[in-house]
Amino acid sequence: MGRFFQTIIFAVFLVFVTGEAFAQCAREGEELCQNGQTYRCEKTGSELTPIFQNVPCVVNATGLNGIWTGSGHQSPAGAAGADWAITMTIGDGAASIDYPSLGCGGSLTQISRDESSAEYRENITYGQDKCIDGGGITVRFFKGNLSWTWVGQADGQPYNAVAVLSRQ
Numbered sequence: 001m002g003r004f005f006q007t008i009i010f011a012v013f014l015v016f017v018t019g020e021a022f023a024q025c026a027r028e029g030e031e032l033c034q035n036g037q038t039y040r041c042e043k044t045g046s047e048l049t050p051i052f053q054n055v056p057c058v059v060n061a062t063g064l065n066g067i068w069t070g071s072g073h074q075s076p077a078g079a080a081g082a083d084w085a086i087t088m089t090i091g092d093g094a095a096s097i098d099y100p101s102l103g104c105g106g107s108l109t110q111i112s113r114d115e116s117s118a119e120y121r122e123n124i125t126y127g128q129d130k131c132i133d134g135g136g137i138t139v140r141f142f143k144g145n146l147s148w149t150w151v152g153q154a155d156g157q158p159y160n161a162v163a164v165l166s167r168q
Helices: 001-018
Strands: 031-034 038-042 047-056 064-077 083-090 095-099 104-113 117-126 136-142 145-154 157-167
Touching: 031 047, 038 083, 083 136, 083 145, 083 157, 095 117
Parallel strands: none
Antiparallel strands: 031 038, 038 047, 064 083, 064 157, 083 095, 095 104, 104 117, 117 136, 136 145, 145 157
């Protein structure tokens, strides 16, 4: 068996054993840094596949701190519709959320945090009649943006929302 096929088998084995999901390849030749190791995107049949390179790498994440904006999409849609604006401010030990198009927002209590992700509990402090209080927010820094998810419930009805936020 050639080295190329050994590398593919090892990469598949690594995904199977660790259960880790890998970032998707956008183009052939692109290099990805996953869990401190370099992967190169190569064509395998009709697919682009991240191939383990056995070269350590370091992610140069700029961190979560900053002001992030975007548009959230909620399911099921609320009284104000399914899409609305989000502004999230993350600092060291403090965070806040604003939904300008809904007229509500408040503070966020940090539950957990590492270099590239964080979890918060939302406390709506203004516009309580317009937004669901007590939802959970999870953010993950990926390719310069924040992947943002929200989960909560009102009157026994579960709601969830997703967004991609950009740094301002």
